[in-house]
Amino acid sequence: MLRRQRSAWLYLAVAAGLFLTAAQSGRPVLGAAGTAGRAQGAPETGRGNLQEGRGLPDATGVLLAATGETAGLCPAKALVLALGGQVCASAEGELVARLPGGELRLAAGEQRALYGGDQYVLASSPVAGEDGLYLAAPELARLLNLEVRQQVEEALFFAPGGKEEARLLEARTYADGPAWYLVGRVRNAGKRAQELVRVSWEVGNSAGEVVSSTAGYINHLNQGEAKAFKLPAPLRGDAAWYRIDTAAGFPGGPRELQLTATAERYDDRPASYLSLLGRVQSTGRAGYDFLKVVVEFYDARGRLVDVDSAFINCLDPGTSASFTVYTPRLEATSWRIKFD
Known part of the structure; x- marks a missing residue:
């Protein structure tokens, strides 16, 4: 999201980050029945932890x-x-x-x-x-x-620990028509705000070949803040596995937005979709251009099930603008509105 005082080249750089770039518990110990355990007499050393491997x-x-x-x-x-x-x-x-x-x-x-x-x-x-x-x-x-x-x-399967500046909190996939979608949330658990946090998704087949890959960006994460992402891929019959990776961008300053937003159900699509009509209000003295509104959809158990976004081209100080978003995930019972 861009403040008007920024120069034109920065508008273009951050706007480019909004679009997707697409292309093709613990270590087991000796335990009771029902748990994985070390066999009696097995050595206590010699097994490397999986998290010690590079590039996991x-x-x-x-x-x-x-x-x-x-x-x-x-x-x-x-x-x-x-x-x-x-x-x-x-x-x-x-x-x-x-x-x-x-x-x-x-x-x-x-x-x-x-x-x-x-x-x-x-x-x-x-x-x-x-x-x-x-x-x-x-x-x-x-x-x-x-x-x-x-x-x-x-x-x-999640690797132990995780990256502080771009920690993956949750993720899941769903199919809709010819497309397969990955949605999830990333938290900045580091000590500084992060700009252009990257999320990548690779899909592979049983022969070990990567058959599709895509990546996208979260433009800004304040310290301790979490935001959702959504990545598309073609729905392939030979998909057997996938991997998700995050990468911190570069350190940035904290960003406090003087904005409020609400959204209500809006029946402008077939019954197979949940549609929302929302409104964003500028409550401060700053104006905003190319404002990205991100809506996170959650089910009754509090799990993220989908993400949709809309753009507001111009929002002057003290004014408001409407937006619409939708999801095919009818199990969604609540939503959160954020800005990126």
Whole structure:
């Protein structure tokens, strides 16, 4: 969002950042039944933590099996590829892979796994399926020391910690027509405001190839502030996994906007959409050009389900302007209005 006092070149630089650029829990310990645990007699050292690996994405998503004996389970090979690992062997009933934390070995029907030189007891055995071995997503998360948030059709694995200046808080995908969308929120947990925080999304297939990628920008994040993003990708039948990465832009100054906004339901679209008619009011002495209004949609459980935005070309001091946004996510029950 631009203040009028800024020069013309800065208008163009920040405006360019508004558009998307598109192209093609803890370490497992010896535990009771139902948890992943270190096998008795296994060494206490020798296993590298996954978070120590360089270049680990902020989050990785894996599409879960939909039918058959593996329904609801996570393909281990897809998670390895999403994490940037290398599959060394994927014969029937066995998986050998190289990850930043060490070598991983799984076998169908075996409740023991080898990872980083250590042996671990699994709560359930891997199941052989169409694309190798499948295991419950929480089991894989415990084994690899990741945080998992499982949804109906996919599991999202978060790396421990996260970047302070651009920390990914949540993310999920949904399909609408020929498009696939990723929505999420990023918080600036650093010590200074950030300009042009980048969010990228890569989608890959079971062969390990990146089949589509896209990126976008959050123009400004005050210290401690969180904002939502939305990225589009073509809906592909061969998608097996994806990875999300954030990158801080450059330090900026704090920005306090003298604006208020409200929005109410507005029936200007078919019943398959939730539409809002909103109004922004300038309450200060500053004028705003090319103001981006971002509306975050939440379900009854407080989870972000969609994001839409609108632009107001000019807002003079003391004046107001209207905007409209919409979402196909009918489970949305509330919304928040922010500016970027």
